[in-house]
Amino acid sequence: MTRLGARLVAAVAGFALVLTGCGKIDSGGGQQPQQPSGADTRAVKAGGTLRLALDAEPDKLDPTVSRTLVGRIVFSSMCQALYDINEKLEFVPLLAAALPEISADGKTVKIKIRTGLRFADGTTMDAAAVKTSLDRHRTMEGSNRRSELSPVTDVTVADPATVELHLSAPYAPLTAQLVDRAGMIMSPAALAKGGDFATAPVCIGPFKYATRVAQDRIEVVKDPNYYDAAKVKLDKIIFKTITDANSRFTNLRTGDVDVIFNVSPINVDELKSISTLRLITTESLGYQGITVNIGNNAGLGKDPGPLAAPYANPMASDARVRKAFSLAIDREALVRTVFRGVHAPACGPISAISPLASDASQACPKHDVAEAKKLLAEAGVPTPVKTNLTVINNPDAVRIGEAIKSMTAEAGFDVQLEPTEFAAALDLNDAGKFQMFRIGWSGQVDADGNITRFFQTKGSQNNSGYSNPEIDQWLTDARASQDVAKRRELYGKVIKKIQEDNPIIYLYRQKNLIATTDKVAQVKMYSDYVIRLETAGFVE
Numbered sequence: 001m002t003r004l005g006a007r008l009v010a011a012v013a014g015f016a017l018v019l020t021g022c023g024k025i026d027s028g029g030g031q032q033p034q035q036p037s038g039a040d041t042r043a044v045k046a047g048g049t050l051r052l053a054l055d056a057e058p059d060k061l062d063p064t065v066s067r068t069l070v071g072r073i074v075f076s077s078m079c080q081a082l083y084d085i086n087e088k089l090e091f092v093p094l095l096a097a098a099l100p101e102i103s104a105d106g107k108t109v110k111i112k113i114r115t116g117l118r119f120a121d122g123t124t125m126d127a128a129a130v131k132t133s134l135d136r137h138r139t140m141e142g143s144n145r146r147s148e149l150s151p152v153t154d155v156t157v158a159d160p161a162t163v164e165l166h167l168s169a170p171y172a173p174l175t176a177q178l179v180d181r182a183g184m185i186m187s188p189a190a191l192a193k194g195g196d197f198a199t200a201p202v203c204i205g206p207f208k209y210a211t212r213v214a215q216d217r218i219e220v221v222k223d224p225n226y227y228d229a230a231k232v233k234l235d236k237i238i239f240k241t242i243t244d245a246n247s248r249f250t251n252l253r254t255g256d257v258d259v260i261f262n263v264s265p266i267n268v269d270e271l272k273s274i275s276t277l278r279l280i281t282t283e284s285l286g287y288q289g290i291t292v293n294i295g296n297n298a299g300l301g302k303d304p305g306p307l308a309a310p311y312a313n314p315m316a317s318d319a320r321v322r323k324a325f326s327l328a329i330d331r332e333a334l335v336r337t338v339f340r341g342v343h344a345p346a347c348g349p350i351s352a353i354s355p356l357a358s359d360a361s362q363a364c365p366k367h368d369v370a371e372a373k374k375l376l377a378e379a380g381v382p383t384p385v386k387t388n389l390t391v392i393n394n395p396d397a398v399r400i401g402e403a404i405k406s407m408t409a410e411a412g413f414d415v416q417l418e419p420t421e422f423a424a425a426l427d428l429n430d431a432g433k434f435q436m437f438r439i440g441w442s443g444q445v446d447a448d449g450n451i452t453r454f455f456q457t458k459g460s461q462n463n464s465g466y467s468n469p470e471i472d473q474w475l476t477d478a479r480a481s482q483d484v485a486k487r488r489e490l491y492g493k494v495i496k497k498i499q500e501d502n503p504i505i506y507l508y509r510q511k512n513l514i515a516t517t518d519k520v521a522q523v524k525m526y527s528d529y530v531i532r533l534e535t536a537g538f539v540e
Contacts, residue, residue, distance in 0.1 A: 044537030079203035081183035107172025120208035147460035176446035233537030265342035285443025295465025296432035322502035360492025391493035
């Protein structure tokens with residue numbers, strides 16, 4: 001066995017870059033990641049209830065099926081994974097005792113488990129418990145972790161403190177997947193009770209689930225069973241759903257909440273001017289874009305095929321029409337006017353701070369209305385091309401939609417906006433009941449997490465219903481390689497093809513923005529946009 005940290009971690013997490021929008025980057029791997037701006041390390045006292053305002057309602061609190069960023073934020077306080085990342089985007093053991101070890105052929109991965117840890121229900125975590133969760137993630141019907149763990153053919157218990165993952169082929173992104181929900185470990189006793197795990201989730205974390213009121217709040221309380229309970233200062237966290245960005249900001253100013261997630265760029269300048277508030281920022285690993293339904297005719301995970309009414313339209317049936325739509329969007333103007341220059345234009349899924357970024361992956365086709373009109377003429381479609389765009393029903397999302405509608409009208413499109421509640425929009429997206437959906441992804445350290453699940457045939461989040469055997473092969477080859485240069489090259493080829501077919505039309509890469517009152521300290525947020533509250537509290 002060879003230590004994975006010496007080979008894969010350096011390859012995946014040690015070469016982070018500074019965000020440069022659509023410009024060229026150093027093909028040799030770039031610069032070190034920037035530290036979170038505005039991070040606060042002041043001492044905090046024990047006790048108190050922290051109120052954190054999220055911008056959307058979290059989906060199911062079940063790591064196997066969850067797919068939202070706001071859900072990840074809640075999980076970070078109550079459902080830890082085998083691994084995590086630090087501010088330098090390096091992998092660090094969490095429930096695992098050490099970084100994974102891999103065999104010489106790359107097909108066996110040994111993970112040592114920390115001993116003596118207890119779930120929130122008081123039962124003990126051991127290798128068998130880890131196997132139970134990993135097997136559930138891999139095999140459960142409806143699991144959103146299947147694509148992430150698809151190379152894992154079997155999980156065995158070597159001893160009470162060791163699991164072995166057996167792979168069909170070497171899998172470079174494995175540790176990155178085990179940082180996220182695929183690596184979250186649930187109580188076997190809670191799972192054995194049956195029913196909906198999301199209604200009473202039991203994991204290991206600084207806090208444990210207490211209650212949930214739909215469309216209002218989720219409450220977690222300090223868990224005395226937590227292995228590092230002495231470091232946890234807060235008694236309780238209340239995650240409140242406040243979808244309107246201005247309302248979140250107002251609640252922060254008035255002291256009705258202590259932390260807000262996803263600060264609107266419109267509020268940034270005013271927030272900075274208020275001495276009692278603090279802004280924390282990082283560059284993003286993710287992206288924001290438009291998912292186009294081109295073959296999701298029967299629901300997520302089903303065989304793709306032609307769409308029927310009312311979802312069939314020229315955007316679905318002709319790649320030239322989708323490319324014309326992409327060329328009609330002026331991304332520079334979009335971020336300048338809608339986001340006041342806070343965010344950056346983007347045309348692909350790989351952030352420039354990713355170690356797998358390259359000139360090819362950062363290439364951005366120029367805004368070109370004339371070329372867009374030419375493509376529509378070649379496609380022989382009558383103009384204006386009518387298409388529906390689902391947007392989340394909050395002012396920021398609608399404003400983005402209105403800008404896209406206006407820009408694309410010049411090229412010959414007639415976009416009808418369909419504002420929809422977040423959870424309902426996700427369900428419609430999964431079911432294939434949409435034409436286009438304005439949605440983003442918070443990103444993972446390994447670029448595979450931003451690409452494969454969305455483009456691999458029948459991938460766990462391939463809501464567009466896209467299928468291309470050539471891309472499937474490139475993605476498989478990239479997963480199997482430990483050669484960073486080769487993976488960069490393969491992902492560059494994937495993105496070039498995606499920019500021709502446009503099942504997802506990329507728009508911009510946001511800056512991660514959260515804010516706190518000056519009464520709160522030690523709130524941590526890295527480039528994955530997950531808020532970590534283990535040591536957070538109120539200042540002494």
